[in-house]
Every structure is written in C-alpha cells, then in structure tokens.
Amino acid sequence: MNEIKIFSPATVANVACGFDVLGFCLDSVGDEMVIRKTDKKGIFITKIEGGFDLPYQAELNVAGVSALALYEAAKPDCGFEIEINKKIKPGSGIGSSAASAVGSVFGMNELLGRPFNKTQLTEFAIKGEALASKCEHADNLAPALFGGFTLVKSISPLEILEIPSPDDLYVTIIHPQIEIKTSEARAILPKEVPLIDAITQWANFGSLIHALHTGDFGLIQRSLNDVIVEPYRSQLIPHYNKVKTEALKAGALGAGISGSGPSIFSLSKGIENAKNVKDAMKKVYSNTEIDFDIHVSKINNKGVKIIY
Amino acid sequence: MNEIKIFSPATVANVACGFDVLGFCLDSVGDEMVIRKTDKKGIFITKIEGGFDLPYQAELNVAGVSALALYEAAKPDCGFEIEINKKIKPGSGIGSSAASAVGSVFGMNELLGRPFNKTQLTEFAIKGEALASKCEHADNLAPALFGGFTLVKSISPLEILEIPSPDDLYVTIIHPQIEIKTSEARAILPKEVPLIDAITQWANFGSLIHALHTGDFGLIQRSLNDVIVEPYRSQLIPHYNKVKTEALKAGALGAGISGSGPSIFSLSKGIENAKNVKDAMKKVYSNTEIDFDIHVSKINNKGVKIIY
Numbered sequence: 195m196n197e198i199k200i201f202s203p204a205t206v207a208n209v210a211c212g213f214d215v216l217g218f219c220l221d222s223v224g225d226e227m228v229i230r231k232t233d234k235k236g237i238f239i240t241k242i243e244g245g246f247d248l249p250y251q252a253e254l255n256v257a258g259v260s261a262l263a264l265y266e267a268a269k270p271d272c273g274f275e276i277e278i279n280k281k282i283k284p285g286s287g288i289g290s291s292a293a294s295a296v297g298s299v300f301g302m303n304e305l306l307g308r309p310f311n312k313t314q315l316t317e318f319a320i321k322g323e324a325l326a327s328k329c330e331h332a333d334n335l336a337p338a339l340f341g342g343f344t345l346v347k348s349i350s351p352l353e354i355l356e357i358p359s360p361d362d363l364y365v366t367i368i369h370p371q372i373e374i375k376t377s378e379a380r381a382i383l384p385k386e387v388p389l390i391d392a393i394t395q396w397a398n399f400g401s402l403i404h405a406l407h408t409g410d411f412g413l414i415q416r417s418l419n420d421v422i423v424e425p426y427r428s429q430l431i432p433h434y435n436k437v438k439t440e441a442l443k444a445g446a447l448g449a450g451i452s453g454s455g456p457s458i459f460s461l462s463k464g465i466e467n468a469k470n471v472k473d474a475m476k477k478v479y480s481n482t483e484i485d486f487d488i489h490v491s492k493i494n495n496k497g498v499k500i501i502y
Numbered sequence: 503m504n505e506i507k508i509f510s511p512a513t514v515a516n517v518a519c520g521f522d523v524l525g526f527c528l529d530s531v532g533d534e535m536v537i538r539k540t541d542k543k544g545i546f547i548t549k550i551e552g553g554f555d556l557p558y559q560a561e562l563n564v565a566g567v568s569a570l571a572l573y574e575a576a577k578p579d580c581g582f583e584i585e586i587n588k589k590i591k592p593g594s595g596i597g598s599s600a601a602s603a604v605g606s607v608f609g610m611n612e613l614l615g616r617p618f619n620k621t622q623l624t625e626f627a628i629k630g631e632a633l634a635s636k637c638e639h640a641d642n643l644a645p646a647l648f649g650g651f652t653l654v655k656s657i658s659p660l661e662i663l664e665i666p667s668p669d670d671l672y673v674t675i676i677h678p679q680i681e682i683k684t685s686e687a688r689a690i691l692p693k694e695v696p697l698i699d700a701i702t703q704w705a706n707f708g709s710l711i712h713a714l715h716t717g718d719f720g721l722i723q724r725s726l727n728d729v730i731v732e733p734y735r736s737q738l739i740p741h742y743n744k745v746k747t748e749a750l751k752a753g754a755l756g757a758g759i760s761g762s763g764p765s766i767f768s769l770s771k772g773i774e775n776a777k778n779v780k781d782a783m784k785k786v787y788s789n790t791e792i793d794f795d796i797h798v799s800k801i802n803n804k805g806v807k808i809i810y
Binding site: 211216383385397398399402403 | 519524654655691692693695696697701704707708710712715721724725730
C-alpha cells in the first residue's frame with residue numbers, strides 16, 4: 195500500500211465540566227487527507243484544498259510538524275506526500291488543527307504497517323497541535339485518534355482514558371463565524387478559582403464520567419455544568435446565553451462552549467431531539483447578522499478512519 | 503418487631519482527589535446501636551457506652567437530632583429509645599458522628615416498615631451531622647447508608663451516586679490519637695486555588711471514577727493524588743508524609759487523609775498487601791510517643807446493617 199485516504203474528524207474539547215481534560219469525537223464533520231509514500235525522503239505537503247491560507251512548508255504546517263515528529267522516530271526508507279482537504283475551518287473551536295495533526299500521523303502509521311500505537315501517535319500529533327495553539331495539549335487529539343469520549347488524565351506522561359458512552363447520544367454544534375483569538379480566550383480565565391467552585395466542578399465531572407459509564411441520560415443532563423470557565427468565555431461569544439437557553443428548552447441534555455469557542459455544542463438523547471435543538475440554535479443566529487454553520491452528528495466511536 | 507440492633511459503619515470521606523464529594527464504607531469498624539419502640543412518644547437516648555462524654559438529651563446528641571428529623575417527618579404513633587455503643591472515637595476522622603446519625607434513622611426506619619428510602623434517610627441524618635460539624639454535608643453519611651463508594655453530586659437537591667468498585671480492594675487505616683479541631687482543619691484551607699491545580703484534581707477524580715468502574719488497579723493508583731487539600735492539612739498530622747511514604751513502599755495503591763484527619767487511610771489490592779501496609783504504617787508511629795489504632799478492612803458494600 196503506497197497511498198491512503200483518511201477522514202480525520204472534528205472534535206469537541208472541554209465538554210462543560212471537563213475543562214482541559216475531556217473531549218469527544220464528531221462523525222459528520224472532518225478533514226480528508228491523502229498520504230502517499232515517495233522515494234524521495236522527507237515530508238512534502240503537496241496540496242491544500244478548502245480555501246484557507248495555510249503554509250506548504252512542513253515545518254510551518256500543523257500536519258507537517260506532527261508528520262515530521264513521527265518521521266524522525268520511525269526513520270523510514272521513504273518520504274511522504276500529504277494532501278489536505280481542509281473542511282474544518284481553522285479557529286472554529288472544533289479541533290481543526292487537531293484533525294490535521296492527527297490525519298498525517300495516522301495515515302503514515304498505516305502506510306508503515308502500524309509501528310506505533312494510538313498513544314504514541316498522540317505524542318507525535320501533540321507537536322503539531324503545539325504549533326497551532328502554542329502549548330502541548332491533547333484534549334482534541336485524543337478523541338480524534340481514539341474516537342468516542344476521552345479523558346486526558348495527564349500530558350506528561352501522556353495517559354488517555356477511553357470513556358464509554360450510550361449509543362443514543364447525539365451532538366448539535368453551531369459555529370458562529372466570528373473570530374476568537376485563543377490567546378484572548380486564555381487571557382480571560384482567572385489564574386485562581388474559588389475552592390467551592392472547583393469542588394462543584396469535580397463533583398459534576400465525576401458524575402458525568404459515572405453517567406457515561408452507566409448510560410444515565412438524566413445524570414448526564416444534571417452533570418453538564420461548567421461553573422469555572424463558561425462564566426468567563428461565554429462573554430466572548432455573542433448570543434451565547436440565548437443559544438444555550440433555547441437548546442435546553444428544545445430538549446438538549448446540556449450545552450457549552452466547544453473548546454475555546456466560538457462553536458457551541460449541545461448533547462441530546464436521540465437524533466430527533468438533536469434536530470429540534472438544531473432548529474432552536476439556528477433560529478437564534480438567524481435573527482442576527484452573524485453567519486453560522488450548524489451540524490448534527492452521532493458521537494463517533496471510531497475516530498480517524500480510512501476512506502480507502 | 504419492636505427492637506432492632508444495628509451496626510453503623512465507619513467511613514472515609516474525601517479519598518484523596520475526591521475532596522468533599524467522595525467517600526467509602528468500612529467493614530470492621532463501626533458503632534452498635536439498639537433502637538426500641540416505646541409507647542411514650544418522643545426520642546429518648548437511654549444508654550451511651552464506649553466511655554465518651556456524649557449528651558443524653560436528644561436535641562444535643564447527633565443520633566438524637568437525626569432521629570428527631572425522621573420522627574417529625576414520620577409522625578408515628580409511638581416513641582423510640584436509642585442505645586449507643588460508641589466504638590468509633592469522636593474526632594478520629596472516620597465518620598464517628600455520621601455513624602451515630604445514620605444508625606438511629608436507619609433503625610427507626612426499619613421498625614416503621616421502611617417508609618423512607620436511603621436518600622431520605624440521608625436528609626434526616628444530615629441534620630444530626632450538622633450538629634457535630636456545623637455544616638450540612640453527606641460525604642460520610644452517604645457511604646455509611648449506601649455502602650461501597652459514594653459520590654455526593656450535590657447537597658441541595660441531595661443526589662448520591664453509588665460508584666462500583668473492584669472486589670479485591672482493601673483499606674488500611676491508622677488513627678493517631680491526636681486532636682485536630684475541625685475548625686482548624688477548615689481554616690487551614692485556602693479560599694481560592696490555582697486553576698491549574700483544580701484541573702489536575704478533576705483529571706484525577708474523573709480518572710478514579712473510571713478506574714473504579716473498570717476495576718483498573720493501576721489507574722486507581724495513579725489517580726489517588728490530592729494536589730488541593732493534602733498539602734495544607736497534612737501539616738496538622740505529625741509524621742504524615744512518613745506514614746504515606748512507607749504505606750506506598752509497602753505496596754499501597756495510594757494513601758491520604760481520612761476526612762479532615764487525623765486518621766490516614768490507604769487502599770490496597772488484596773488483603774495481603776493491606777496487611778503489609780498495616781505493618782509499615784504501624785512501625786512509623788511505634789517509633790513515636792503517639793498512641794494509635796490501626797485497622798484493615800474490606801470495602802463494605804452494604805453499609806449500615808441489622809445485627810438482629
């Protein structure tokens with residue numbers, strides 16, 4: 195096998211009470227990438243589709259940097275061309291850079307006969323992700339690689355836990371087309387938080403993990419609360435509270451900021467609820483000047499996958 | 503049935519990363535209480551054994567206050583006598599007041615034909631616990647009533663989750679006979695904590711809940727870390743770090759402060775490890791002037807129970 199085409203999915207990080215550690219994988223939104231072995235050694239980005247102004251030089255490209263990390267570890271007797279069909283908008287808050295970083299290493303690993311496991315692939319992808327977000331984190335990478343819900347227990351050493359989730363869990367996600375700088379989303383967070391709020395957060399987070407294990411939708415609903423980050427970051431997203439309120443009224447189990455925003459995710463039991471939530475969220479932004487994309491997706495339990 | 507004798511178990515609250523929300527139940531340590539129906543209406547504490555100076559007046563006694571709370575809700579056509587054989591030392595940090603508060607309401611509920619469920623019994627017991635600890639909390643009450651590991655998701659409304667745990671999990675718990683005032687243990691905690699530490703804590707807590715569900719002892723071990731409370735409260739317990747270090751060296755999965763101390767718990771896989779840990783912990787205090795009690799116990803999955 196000399197060429198592989200893969201689907202590298204969008205992901206939601208943080209998931210309300212799981213700030214910086216929890217994430218899940220989407221099914222219907224993702225980048226497509228072609229990875230091809232070449233005789234010439236090195237990593238070569240040969241095509242970027244999607245209309246975004248992204249660099250071709252491997253050292254400056256997220257997919258290139260993660261590819262180089264794997265390449266240096268594997269020292270293969272070949273090189274690789276990478277074509278990126280970028281379908282996830284950079285800056286949307288649904289793991290655009292993570293999808294690129296994951297796609298290249300997943301594809302190369304397949305072409306090399308899978309010398310690395312998924313945790314090792316995450317280690318390589320972290321290098322690419324760090325190029326985009328200026329820090330090493332894996333809360334989008336882990337769900338993109340492993341699928342489903344993942345808990346990044348620690349970065350050093352890297353430990354990723356796969357959390358089961360009920361079959362009938364659907365996501366509605368809206369991307370208002372505004373720009374939030376990651377630096378701004380980070381600067382707005384306090385360095386210290388009240389202990390009493392931190393306790394509420396881990397009570398909710400522990401409850402959410404329990405609820406995902408037991409498939410208890412009522413408890414998922416009661417656990418999807420973020421008392422630490424949402425009060426700050428939601429200020430950066432116009433109409434956030436209205437979107438969330440309408441999503442809940444329409445039957446969502448919960449809603450929150452996807453990653454550092456501006457996308458807003460909600461979780462629902464069953465596709466019908468998720469569609470109703472879609473209509474409700476859509477309606478809020480339709481009444482404004484803000485353009486948006488909106489998607490309904492099942493939780494993707496496989497993560498990144500081979501198209502051919 | 504006019505009389506019942508019950509065993510009301512000791513409990514460990516906080517469990518390292520689960521500060522203020524997680525607890526588990528012990529098997530081999532607990533109070534014994536006799537509850538008896540009387541024609542005369544009211545709650546009457548008629549015997550207190552164990553050598554502790556505890557009040558007989560129901561309104562001033564933890565078991566009496568929780569009994570009164572149930573009594574007022576049930577409005578039965580009888581009264582109750584309560585005999586307390588106090589085997590858990592007050593102030594030991596293993597839920598002495600919770601055991602008393604739970605014992606009376608559990609026993610009365612049995613004699614009345616179980617009109618209340620365990621969550622309702624916890625509500626009554628909270629009133630008794632509040633007498634002892636000056637605040638309403640359920641992190642010892644919940645494991646005493648439900649058994650096993652419990653997560654108190656919220657106090658208002660009261661929501662208690664029963665977390666499964668692997669069969670082969672044992673506790674070693676040492677009670678150095680020093681006094682720590684609950685007020686002092688509380689005052690030593692900061693009002694605010696670094697966000698970065700709070701994230702570490704909920705990563706560990708979520709991981710612990712996952713590990714208990716999956717029976718992953720390695721992950722239980724890696725999750726039993728408290729970066730928020732232990733650094734402060736451990737200062738109040740002489741030789742704490744030495745006891746913990748020796749417990750871990752002897753094979754404990756983890757160790758921490760039980761409740762607000764001074765007891766120190768550790769968890770081990772299998773009774774042999776738990777016994778080795780017992781020897782190691784014992785040795786530390788044997789070389790000091792401090793008296794201590796030490797126990798090995800299985801996790802008690804039933805909680806409070808009927809003796810006859």
